[in-house]
Amino acid sequence: MKKRNICVVVTARPSYSRIRSVLLEIERHADLELQLVVSGTAILDKYGKTDDFIEKDGFTITERVYNVLEGGNPTAMAKTTGMAILELSTVFLNLKPDAVITIADRYETIATSIASSYLNIPLVHIQGGEVTGNIDEKVRHANTKLADIHFAASSQAMERILKMGEDAEYVFNTGCPSIDIAMELTKSSYLNFDPFMKYSGVGKTFDYENGYIVVMQHPETTEYRNSREQIEETLHAVKEIHKPTFWFWPNSDAGTDGTSKGIRSFREAHRSMKVHFFKNMGSVDFLNLIKNAKCMVGNSSAGIRESAFLGVPVVNIGKRQESRDRAENVMDVWYDRTEIAKAINEQISHGPYNPSNLYGDGQSGRRIAEILATVELRSHKTLTY
Numbered sequence: 001m002k003k004r005n006i007c008v009v010v011t012a013r014p015s016y017s018r019i020r021s022v023l024l025e026i027e028r029h030a031d032l033e034l035q036l037v038v039s040g041t042a043i044l045d046k047y048g049k050t051d052d053f054i055e056k057d058g059f060t061i062t063e064r065v066y067n068v069l070e071g072g073n074p075t076a077m078a079k080t081t082g083m084a085i086l087e088l089s090t091v092f093l094n095l096k097p098d099a100v101i102t103i104a105d106r107y108e109t110i111a112t113s114i115a116s117s118y119l120n121i122p123l124v125h126i127q128g129g130e131v132t133g134n135i136d137e138k139v140r141h142a143n144t145k146l147a148d149i150h151f152a153a154s155s156q157a158m159e160r161i162l163k164m165g166e167d168a169e170y171v172f173n174t175g176c177p178s179i180d181i182a183m184e185l186t187k188s189s190y191l192n193f194d195p196f197m198k199y200s201g202v203g204k205t206f207d208y209e210n211g212y213i214v215v216m217q218h219p220e221t222t223e224y225r226n227s228r229e230q231i232e233e234t235l236h237a238v239k240e241i242h243k244p245t246f247w248f249w250p251n252s253d254a255g256t257d258g259t260s261k262g263i264r265s266f267r268e269a270h271r272s273m274k275v276h277f278f279k280n281m282g283s284v285d286f287l288n289l290i291k292n293a294k295c296m297v298g299n300s301s302a303g304i305r306e307s308a309f310l311g312v313p314v315v316n317i318g319k320r321q322e323s324r325d326r327a328e329n330v331m332d333v334w335y336d337r338t339e340i341a342k343a344i345n346e347q348i349s350h351g352p353y354n355p356s357n358l359y360g361d362g363q364s365g366r367r368i369a370e371i372l373a374t375v376e377l378r379s380h381k382t383l384t385y
Contacts, residue, residue, distance in 0.1 A: 003033040006124075006372055007062075007097035009088065009112040011040035012251060013050050014301070015103045017283040018127065021180035021365030022101075023059055031373040035095050039065035039084060040108050041252045048249070048280020056282070063091050067108075072257035073224065077107050077135075084111030092119050099124055099377055102147070105132070105140035107221070107253065113146040120379040124149045124372070127176065129157030129164075132301075133322035135221040135253075148381055151368050153305070153359050156325050167382045170375070174367040175360020178302075181287050182309045183362025186355075191292040193285055195246060196276065203247075203267065203276040212244040213344065214290055217298035219255025220320050227255030228262040230335045234297065234317060235266040237340035238275065243348075245275040246289060248300075295347045297340070304330060308356040313347035315340060327356035 006026055010016050026034045038061050042050035051061060067083040069076045092100065092115055102112040104127040116123045125147035128140060144150065144161055152158035153176035161171050196205045217234055219227035231250075238245055250259045263277065281289065287306055290296055295313045296303045299320035307314050308327035316332050317340060331347055333339045 001031060003031055004098040004373065004377070005033045005035055005095070006099050006101065007035040007037060007092065007095055008101045008103075009037045009039060009109075010042050010050065010054070010103070011084075011108045011112070012042050012106050013048055013280055014251070015106065015109075016042065016050050016054060017178050017181065017286065018103050019101070019177055020057070020283050021177045022126070022368050025365040025369035026372070027059075029369045029373055032369060034059075035062045035097055036060065037063045037065060037088070037091055039088070040068055040080070044068060046279075047252060048278075050280060053280065053282050062095065065091060067111075068252065072252070072254060074221070074254045077221070077254050081108050081111045084108055085115050088112060088115040089119065092116060092121060097121060099149070099372065101126060102143055103127065105130070105136035105143070106251075107135050107139055110139050110142055113143045117146045117379070122149065122377040122379050123147045124151065126151045126368070127153050127157070129160035130154075130325070131160070131323040133220065133222065133319035148378055149371075149375060151364075151371075153364075154325055170381075172367070172371055174371070175362075175364040176305055177360075177364040177368065178283075178287075178306055179309050179360035180362050180365050181283055182291070182306045184284065185288055185291050185310070188288070191288060193288070195278070195281075195285075195289065198285070199278055199281055201276050201278040204271075204274055205276065206244050206274040208244040208246075211294040211348075212246060213238070213295045213297055213348075214246050214248070214293045215297045216248040216300040216302065217259070217317060218250045218300065218320065219253050219259045220299070220318060221254045223319075224253070224255030224258070227258035230318065231259045231262040232266060233335045233337045234340055235262065236337040237344065238297070239270055239273055240337065240341045241344050242274070243294070243344075245273075246293075247275055247277045248281075249277060249279045295344055297344060305359045308358055309360070309362075311353040311355045313350055313353060315343040315347055325358060327353070327358050329353040329356070
């Protein structure tokens with residue numbers, strides 16, 4: 001039997017952690033062949049060059065697609081997506097995959113869906129059916145309607161996909177593949193690497209043996225003009241609580257320039273803060289860092305998904321994750337320094353939460369690979385309206 005060529009498109013730093021276990025299982029499966037395309041900010045040094053981490057994990061990158069237009073505004077986002085459609089169309093034409101996988105909800109993922117659909121290649125969507133704020137909300141549901149096969153991360157997400165009229169035979173609740181990485185870390189009870197030694201970053205080095213927090217805050221694309229003001233509220237809150245802090249650089253969404261300028265300006269004015277800034281980390285190390293943190297702060301989906309499974313206290317700021325299904329470990333606040341600082345202290349005092357399987361049990365990659373090897377592949381849909 002001919003192996004099925006499964007083309008996976010990784011477009012950004014978070015996309016890789018969402019798909020890593022699936023890539024591993026596709027490579028292990030006797031009936032599947034992996035075609036790995038890396039594009040967008042995942043191949044740019046400014047955002048941590050995720051392709052370096054992909055290759056260190058042992059994967060061979062089939063194609064690299066350069067398509068990012070700088071600017072940090074909605075026009076740059078739209079043009080970046082447009083260029084990705086052009087480039088990916090050629091890549092898919094040459095690779096001739098049996099199916100293409102698009103991941104989650106970042107703005108540029110719609111390019112994968114459009115190029116694949118227009119070429120009549122079966123499209124697989126991972127993490128559809130969820131509800132959030134930001135442009136991600138529109139992109140995710142658009143991906144769902146273009147996709148032929150759906151791998152939902154939770155039972156609630158699966159139900160939403162079905163309510164959108166998708167064929168129940170092609171909608172699967174597999175859990176979130178990033179939980180597979182988190183599952184690996186449940187066997188370890190300590191941080192097994194030194195962030196300062198292993199990863200280059202900017203800022204002070206400090207003693208973190210008595211605890212630290214992790215911050216990851218991205219701009220909200222629907223409020224991108226307020227990104228600098230919003231990040232400054234978080235910066236002031238972190239300064240006030242005076243805890244050792246590992247801080248990750250924002251994604252390339254509209255508003256990223258304002259967020260970055262706010263961080264740089266504040267960092268220069270407050271050099272005594274115990275804060276160290278990183279562009280990126282390997283996906284396993286990143287989750288290990290979160291697992292051992294006293295609290296995660298910001299608006300990353302890692303606070304909603306992986307942190308729930310790991311029982312890490314989270315302070316979620318603003319509307320970026322609005323309405324997303326969440327476990328009891330999340331405390332929601334607005335962009336207000338006093339409110340943020342108070343919530344961080346409360347979460348640190350609370351300590352670890354009970355682990356939640358809301359987004360999976362750590363077996364998603366295996367399930368997805370098996371379905372990809374056996375499901376009927378088609379590039380048309382039977383809707384159930």
